[in-house]
Amino acid sequence: MSVLRPATESDITEILRLIVELAVYEKEPDAVVTTEESLRTALFGETPMVFANVIDGEQPGELAGMAIWYLTFSTWEGVHGIHLEDLYVSPQYRGSGYGKALLLHLAGLCTERGYARLEWDVLDWNEPAIGFYRSLGAVGLDEWTRFRMDGLALAAAAA
Amino acid sequence: MSVLRPATESDITEILRLIVELAVYEKEPDAVVTTEESLRTALFGETPMVFANVIDGEQPGELAGMAIWYLTFSTWEGVHGIHLEDLYVSPQYRGSGYGKALLLHLAGLCTERGYARLEWDVLDWNEPAIGFYRSLGAVGLDEWTRFRMDGLALAAAAA
Numbered sequence: 001m002s003v004l005r006p007a008t009e010s011d012i013t014e015i016l017r018l019i020v021e022l023a024v025y026e027k028e029p030d031a032v033v034t035t036e037e038s039l040r041t042a043l044f045g046e047t048p049m050v051f052a053n054v055i056d057g058e059q060p061g062e063l064a065g066m067a068i069w070y071l072t073f074s075t076w077e078g079v080h081g082i083h084l085e086d087l088y089v090s091p092q093y094r095g096s097g098y099g100k101a102l103l104l105h106l107a108g109l110c111t112e113r114g115y116a117r118l119e120w121d122v123l124d125w126n127e128p129a130i131g132f133y134r135s136l137g138a139v140g141l142d143e144w145t146r147f148r149m150d151g152l153a154l155a156a157a158a159a
Numbered sequence: 160m161s162v163l164r165p166a167t168e169s170d171i172t173e174i175l176r177l178i179v180e181l182a183v184y185e186k187e188p189d190a191v192v193t194t195e196e197s198l199r200t201a202l203f204g205e206t207p208m209v210f211a212n213v214i215d216g217e218q219p220g221e222l223a224g225m226a227i228w229y230l231t232f233s234t235w236e237g238v239h240g241i242h243l244e245d246l247y248v249s250p251q252y253r254g255s256g257y258g259k260a261l262l263l264h265l266a267g268l269c270t271e272r273g274y275a276r277l278e279w280d281v282l283d284w285n286e287p288a289i290g291f292y293r294s295l296g297a298v299g300l301d302e303w304t305r306f307r308m309d310g311l312a313l314a315a316a317a318a
Contacts, residue, residue: 019234034237042237049239050232073209073229075178075245078193078201080208081309086234107308107316117309118316124302137312141305143283149266150240150276153296157266157277 002064004101007052009044012036014063015052022088026123050085053105055098057090065089067102077116082106084120103136121146161223163260166211168203171195173222174211181247185282209244212264214257216249224248226261236275241265243279262295280305 007015016036023032034042042049050070057064066088072081084106089098103118110118122129122140130140149157166174175195182191193201201208209229216223227245232238243265248257262277269277281288281299289299308316 023235028235031235034233034235038237042232049230050234068232068234070230070232071208072242073201073227073244074193075209075227076182076187076190076193078197083231085232104316107313110308110313111317117307118313119305119307121300121303121305124304130304130306133306136308136316138306138308139312141280141307144280144305145283145289146278146280146300146303146305147289147292147297148276148278148300149269149295149297153298154266154269154277157263157295158270 002056002058002098004053004055004105007043007054007066009040010061011052011054011063012040012043014061015039015043015054015066015068018063018066018088018090019068019086021090022086025088053102055089055093055102057093063090064093064096065098065102067106069106071115072117072119074116080113080115081117081119082110082115084118087120099132100136103133161215161257163212163214163264166202166213166225168199169220170211170213170222171199171202173220174198174202174213174225174227177222177225177247177249178227178245180249181245184247212261214248214252214261216252222249223252223255224257224261226265228265230274231276231278233275239272239274240276240278241269241274243277246279258291259295262292 020032043052052066052068054066055064068086069082069084072083074081107118179191202211211225211227213225214223225247228241228243231240231242233240266277
């Protein structure tokens with residue numbers, strides 16, 4: 001299989017393409033407002049806000065898949081974890097084990113670094129993904145619900 | 160009401176006490192393995208892993224409540240968000256608006272800094288908390304489920 005490697009600045013255009021592809025798959029085609037410039041700052045600025053690992057595609061410069069992640073913290077365990085924000089493999093590269101390779105790579109980073117856990121959020125209708133994650137030993141935290149304030153609610157709360 | 164302020168190193172003992180109180184409330188009394196030393200590194204080391212805001216109690220050095228949080232990243236928006244890991248007010252200080260003050264303070268940080276969202280996870284049986292969050296304009300992301308690998312599953316995946 002292709003090389004799994006940390007992203008570099010030359011991957012920015014492709015990473016943004018995959019972010020948009022994933023948003024379309026998640027039925028939120030207009031949700032992506034990030035730009036190449038904001039991604040460059042986030043991934044490769046003086047203080048990285050997020051990290052990316054990628055797998056090369058068959059065409060020069062093309063990416064087949066990516067994992068975008070950031071560090072979390074468990075107050076119970078007193079150590080970092082990894083939150084996998086986006087895991088995505090382009091349709092033409094599915095079935096090659098790329099998604100699994102990316103996920104297991106992050107699991108390896110956790111154990112190497114002594115992080116407590118690897119977590120990610122899954123849409124409940126995405127049954128193929130859920131079956132895949134369970135097959136790797138992941139457990140759904142069904143007793144928890146994420147709450148969010150954003151947009152107008154956030155502005156109102158802050159006011 | 161008491162002062163709401165960023166935590167300092169002299170708060171570590173009290174912060175750990177509140178972390179344990181919260182774990183007991185969440186029916187996981189034995190889950191806390193973090194120590195004062197690991198918390199000190201996480202909160203006040205060279206590269207902070209997590210942040211805390213606190214509200215003073217009535218006794219010298221006592222804390223009435225706290226919010227522990229870290230930075231997230233939205234690939235869609237290209238900016239940070241805040242994940243509120245622990246929000247806790249000791250029972251004797253409830254009903255004073257401390258929880259709301261801590262949450263709204265973090266909402267204010269988000270808008271000041273241009274962060275996209277404030278998020279946190281709630282146990283589904285915790286109806287008083289859920290009603291409180293909804294009253295502030297927060298929305299439950301009911302269509303998502305968190306998946307996690309830790310412990311043996313993480314080690315097996317990494318192997």
